[in-house]
Amino acid sequence: MIGFERRLVSKVLIFEDAPAVQGTLKAFCSDNGLIGLKPASHSAMNMLESNIDLGAVLISEGFTDxxxxxxxxxxxxxxxHQLRRELPIFIRREGRSDLDDLSAVQRxxxxGAYDIVDPDSLKTLLDQYLADTEYPISLIRRIEEVTHSSLTALFRDIEVSNELPYLVKDKLTYGDILSLLPVEAPWFSGYMMVQSEEQPMIELIRDGRTAIDSRSVDFRDVMGLLSEITNxxxxxxxxxxxxxxxPTIDDNTRISVPITVNQFKEYISFGTDRSQLCFKYTLHDVRGTLAPVTLYQKFIFNIRWSPEDYLQADENKVEDLVESGCLELF
Incomplete structure (x- = not known):
């Protein structure tokens, strides 16, 4: 059975000059469910200005650009920090894992700071700032299974693939269309977003891959389709x-949190620093004539989240025993 820590990942952007440390960080990322990214030929700030969702940024104190x-x-x-204030930044230091000797400007x-000689100092920071919420593996599986089935039901001659779910700290949006839906269960309350790009979705409709009339397609059809996917x-x-x-009467949530959006900056805030649970799905044309279409699904439990209560009610405890071979279905 796949362990929880191997099922949920997060992307971290790494700015590191020392080759030996790069190798150590690569192994650390592999062992701790992280996807390490580093700048290529362009500058560090250009990398941050691109629309990539991240969980954290790792920088060595001696890094230059x-x-x-x-x-x-x-x-x-x-x-x-001035560009992406929501992202936690961890700085690698030589021989120490604190910021006590730094000025206010440097801090x-x-x-937080870490020393690569002591990997636990970095793991502590990741646990504190990124893995700040428990997401039970059975809940993740349910989300994937239901969404996969929904997409398969809505599109013709399309194969759906999905990558490992991951956590992000930033608040970027993807593409140019977005569907937002309040979600609530006895254990949580928040929002679900589905994001994509308009033109590839239009091409799917025009090619007759949906139940929508393909003769005269515009953005309204795409928005309707995205809403149907979400619902x-x-x-x-x-x-x-x-x-x-x-649910019972006591399960009702009466709390509201403001949502703020900056469309120009592709930024949305739900009034919380809690990590977002993200899923990426790709629609592949089995005929090979249309370009793949990417959909991002994000869950933000910004109002209430009680994973312990979910685990108490989770019947997958039996399912897990079957998967592990401890039990067999009759």
């Missing part, structure tokens, strides 16, 4: 969750 005029990691951390934007996925998931624990 001539393209941006950055002479050390503290300057880079300050610039990144600006830095969530179908949540409807199926809600049915399965409520089968575990029917």
């Amino acid at each position: 001539s393209a941006e005029g950055v002479s050390n990691g503290f300057e880079l951390a300050r610039q990144i 600006e934007g830095i969530a 179908l996925a949540w409807g199926g998931l809600r049915t399965r969750l409520l089968a575990l624990h029917p």
